[in-house]
Amino acid sequence: MKTKCLIIGSGPAGYTAAIYASRANLEPVLIEGYQPGGQLTTTGEVENFPGYPQGVDGNMLMDDLRKQALRFGTNIQNGQVTKVDFSKRPFTLTTDTATYEADTVIISTGATARYLGLDDEQKYMGMGVSACAVCDGFFYRDKIVAVVGGGDSACEEATYLSGICKKVYLIVRKDYLRASKVMQRRVLDNTKITVLFNSNVIGLFGDPVLEGAHIIEYAGTEREQKYDIPINGLFLAIGHDPNSKPFSEYVATDPQGFIIANGQSQATSVPGVFAAGDVCDPTYQQAVVAAASGCKAALDAERFYIENQA
Ligand code: NDP
Numbered sequence: 001m002k003t004k005c006l007i008i009g010s011g012p013a014g015y016t017a018a019i020y021a022s023r024a025n026l027e028p029v030l031i032e033g034y035q036p037g038g039q040l041t042t043t044g045e046v047e048n049f050p051g052y053p054q055g056v057d058g059n060m061l062m063d064d065l066r067k068q069a070l071r072f073g074t075n076i077q078n079g080q081v082t083k084v085d086f087s088k089r090p091f092t093l094t095t096d097t098a099t100y101e102a103d104t105v106i107i108s109t110g111a112t113a114r115y116l117g118l119d120d121e122q123k124y125m126g127m128g129v130s131a132c133a134v135c136d137g138f139f140y141r142d143k144i145v146a147v148v149g150g151g152d153s154a155c156e157e158a159t160y161l162s163g164i165c166k167k168v169y170l171i172v173r174k175d176y177l178r179a180s181k182v183m184q185r186r187v188l189d190n191t192k193i194t195v196l197f198n199s200n201v202i203g204l205f206g207d208p209v210l211e212g213a214h215i216i217e218y219a220g221t222e223r224e225q226k227y228d229i230p231i232n233g234l235f236l237a238i239g240h241d242p243n244s245k246p247f248s249e250y251v252a253t254d255p256q257g258f259i260i261a262n263g264q265s266q267a268t269s270v271p272g273v274f275a276a277g278d279v280c281d282p283t284y285q286q287a288v289v290a291a292a293s294g295c296k297a298a299l300d301a302e303r304f305y306i307e308n309q310a
Contacts (some may be wrong), residue, residue, distance in 0.1 A: 006093060006104070009107070010038055012040065019069050040061060043134060045058070147237055149172070150177045175197045242256070251273060
């Protein structure tokens with residue numbers, strides 16, 4: 001299939017790029033991947049997307065963005081981009097089911113949840129370990145769970161789980177929470193949440209399902225101590241890694257793998273290839289910022305297409 005503009009990813013960045021590219025007559029094709037709607041579909045209420053004074057369900061927000069992209073004629077395809085050739089234009093991109101040729105490309109593949117890297121995580125995957133409270137919290141009704149992390153995601157997940165579970169531990173490796181003040185307050189004022197500061201999970205136990213975690217507190221100091229907590233579920237909320245792998249042979253990335261967008265525009269190191277959203281945002285990682293960068297990427301792609309037509 002040949003297109004003037006291929007958009008990869010279906011989060012706020014991808015759909016917003018699609019809305020703008022469609023309205024600019026670029027007749028975009030959007031590949032929505034295996035998780036249509038992206039990370040917001042695993043969130044509950046989104047309270048800080050402008051225009052929704054009462055908040056909005058993450059799935060509903062993404063569904064509305066999808067419908068808006070379709071309304072202007074975006075061609076939405078399913079698949080996972082596994083291989084690209086950005087060495088010449090038109091660019092070639094291969095998914096598990098099709099091959100595309102594109103005059104311009106917008107990469108908006110987002111980011112994926114990080115795990116601690118413990119062997120035990122794999123052992124209990126699907127039987128106690130999760131990176132999505134909204135997806136899996138239901139299975140831990142009236143049970144004891146722990147959330148790892150000290151950012152907004154961790155506080156949001158702990159607060160959400162406190163409405164379902166008997167008790168929630170929040171395991172924070174530093175002596176403070178990195179989350180915004182309002183999220184911190186919700187956690188610290190919640191009697192069902194116990195925050196374990198200066199603590200890390202070093203192992204898990206239980207047979208065959210998770211029964212507890214080995215904790216180390218004040219590791220490497222005189223105050224170091226190890227103890228166990230009884231938990232039925234462990235939720236990881238320790239950040240995300242950018243989904244830039246299929247493209248990193250061609251486009252420049254920073255040491256963490258975030259695609260580098262040049263200056264004021266969303267241009268990557270490859271002329272005609274643009275990036276938007278969390279895949280190129282190590283700093284803000286907000287839905288509204290992703291949407292804005294999707295808009296910029298589409299405007300950049302339109303300009304590039306017009307200036308480089310044969
Ligand atoms: P963050 O990067 O903000 O926080 C990650 C947390 O995990 C930090 O507390 C970090 O600790 C901790 N951490 C990282 N690696 C490990 C590890 N190996 N072991 C233990 N702890 C670890 O990620 P978030 O996903 O929370 O947020 C990403 C962005 O999304 C932020 O900009 C955030 O504001 C935003 N966001 C906004 C929401 C909202 O406004 N409703 C909801 C969710 C996210 P340390 O502090 O020590 O580095």
